[in-house]
Amino acid sequence: MTERDNSNGVTGRFRLMNQQPVNLDGFATPAPELGLIAFQGTRDPIPSIIVENGSIVELDGRIKEEFDSIDEFIATHGIDIAIAEESMAIDSLQFARKLVDPYESRDALVRKAAGMTPAKLAEILGHLNAAELVMAMTKLRARRTPSNQAHVCNRSDDPLLLAADTATAVAFGFREIETTVPVLADAPSNAVAVSVGAAVGSAGVLVQCSVEEAAELAMGMRGLVSYAETVSLYGTEQIFIDGDDTPWSKAFLTSGYASRGIKMRVTSGGGAEALMGGAEQCSMFYLESRCVALARAIGAQGVQNGGIDSASVAAAVPGGVRSLMAENVLVMLLNLEACTGNDALMSESDVRRTSRTHPIFIAGSDFICSGFGSIQKYDNMFGPSNWNMEDIDDYLVMQRDWGVDGGLRTASEEKIEQLRRRATEAVSAVYTWLGLGDLTASWAEQAIYAAGSKDIEDADLMLPLNASATIMNTNITMLDVIAALAENGFDVEAERCLDMLKARVTGDYLQTAAIFDENMNVLSLVTDPNDYAGPGTGYKPSPVRQAEIDTIRQQVSVSDLRVEQSRYRSLDFHVSGTAEICHDPRDVVIGVSPATGRDIWRTLSGMLVRDVLDELLAGLEEEGCIGRVVRINDSIDLGIIGLGAARMSGSGIGIGLQAKGTALIHRRELAPLANLDLYSVAPSVTPRLYRLMGINAGRYAKGMTPEPVRNPYSDEAIEARYHTKVVSLVAIERECCSNDAPELLDIVR
Amino acid sequence: MSKGYSGIDADEITVDNIRHGDINLDDIRIHPDTLEHQAQLAEDTGNPQLAGNFRRAAELARFTDEEVLRLYEALRPNRSSVQELHVIAQDLASRGARRNAELFLQAADVYARRGLAKK
Incomplete structure (x- = not known):
């Protein structure tokens, strides 16, 4: 008998099923030896702790002499030794139940969790099913008011398009903007363009330019960006060192940012170690638990996780998408800001990518997406996001359907057109004033009306590089950008950029989960703590915000x-x-x-x-x-x-x-x-x-x-x-x- | 609490003063006292590690940008020998950066044991 080739489907029904986008995704048979397993890896340790003379001498089955650098840092800095033995003695299932019990206060839970080891935390979170993760996230996130972050970038590092697209993203409600570069040397120009565009859109927008660790800090020191996020942690020592850092250098870097009054969070995410071939036979979730424990230990205020670049690795195995959300809840349980993934596109299927985000969307998080691609997919230099420009209306409608504050709002075309024009004018004025280059009127006009960089024929592709060199060589800082804005009549934008610099003097936005509202009020664990304690409590949109959620531009009345x-x-x-x-x-x-x-x-x-x-x-x-x-x-x-x-x-x-x-x-x-x-x-x-x-x-x-x-x-x-x-x-x-x-x-x- | 690293009052940090060239980067740098205040807030909200970070930062706030970047580089894997890490720790301690000195000493021990120091 000849073997049948079933790949294209023999029956009409399977032929149709095989053609669906979900079947372009990769699905893996769990391979624990490669770390391709969501929970309960072959070498995930049994939780344990032994404290002697006020220091930890055994952590998760490993004695002090055998600690790797990650164990060592967590044992030395990360665990509240005074309560560790008591916390570790709590039955994991009982504690898991408390995470979803509205009568158990967040405060009490995070204090107990501070005495737990990575394996203990992984065991607890492993008990929560999908619906329970939603409940736990609703209660445990740090900030009461949810928010969202956007990616803004383009293939040509076009400053006019960056400014226009940033102002646009802000108009749609994003409170944090992350940019990056296809060409590393363009980074300073991008940082200036995005900062100016953000100031056109609203006061209090946080701006980041994701590049190599030291380069990112250097831009922060000049005031060109207002937060940092690309500070990566990994769950095994080998991969950590491959990332050219140690827990000590990352701890120092964290303090380096704080020493300049700059907000930062770290990045990790399940599947990264497996992707790099160094999972040491541990599950993705246990390794991520080590990352989050380390994030707390080094004193970072927050974590971006939930797979991130390796989201589709986690999603390839059974329970993987659940583990991505559990990662976020773990961050919240350790009393840190959670920037909850939904970042890199994890599926070709619209159904599947929506399913991946939806529980987090309805629970609410500090940042629902750690990068909603507010621009065209081809312009996203992080790679396509799980949510992209063409999905904004879907997202707004989902907010309206569920009465959920996902951080976005509708914006009229007239308003967007005005903002894009203003953003290009502001950035042109700054570039001319500072001698960074001549952004022509025809180029600006194309940027205003473009859907993406492919629509802009008049862009000078060398200009961002030259502008960046000038910024670096002549030591241009945000103070110069502010002066340029003010000298050219962009007084409001100058004030908004200045407000972001003054924020680092007061330092309140260094606190956990801090964002600014449009009136420059800081919303954080300190000023806006999540007080969810069951139905009728916790975050409730103001009437004005509720109207933004409910009123979409497509709605029609009888009249x-x-x-x-x-x-x-x-x-x-x-x-x-x-x-x-x-x-x-x-x-x-x-x-x-x-x-x-x-x-x-x-x-x-x-x-x-x-x-x-x-x-x-x-x-x-x-x-x-x-x-x-x-x-x-x-x-x-x-x-x-x-x-x-x-x-x-x-x-x-x-x-x-x-x-x-x-x-x-x-x-x-x-x-x-x-x-x-x-x-x-x-x-x-x-x-x-x-x-x-x-x-x-x-x-x-x-x-x-x-x-x-x-x-x-x-x-x-x-x-x-x-x-x-x-x-x-x-x-x-x-x-x-x-x-x-x-x-x-x-x-x- | 609102004074810049230079001692400038936050109210004096204005667009007009920037236009006249009267503001420099030290004016918009955080003051160590402010970081200590933030450390207390972090402790009060249940995160002693964040407080510890702010206190290390308060020490580093007195260092120049270049020094901070150099110290970071020294702590990256295989950049410094154990002895070099000890020398830096001593220097930090002598300049009032006790907590950061402690971080470098711990690193020296662990790097030696885990093979992360420059040979």
């Missing part, structure tokens, strides 16, 4: 629809008298709904009502019948309208037509709902089908067999598209409804 209909008003409908019963066997009455010829002029398919009537009448005429149009005023029910028409007609056959386009054929002796032919999907009915309905009504009138009609069903979400309109159109019909007798309508041609 909007009335205005739209009135644009198609026609003077062709005339009442020529009261409708009478007719005895001519060729007579077929077309009963129309109350709003016909009054307030509704166009059907859901876009056809004019009078054109529909023309087709019906022409069809009847083809069969030698005579059509009369009668407005039934006392019902909006199509069955009643059609039956009323049939009872008036000489042939006993009537057509019922609602002005929105739904139509049927009725016969005088039938029950109201037992009609003959029905076109229920009004948006899809074509002129040809209305003609056919006229023909068939004529055939019924003559006692002949009708032509078969197939209703025009499609795979569009027809109800999603039209149901809101239907509600409004029905309301308009209802308003036109009265006890008036049926009227004969003349349609002037």
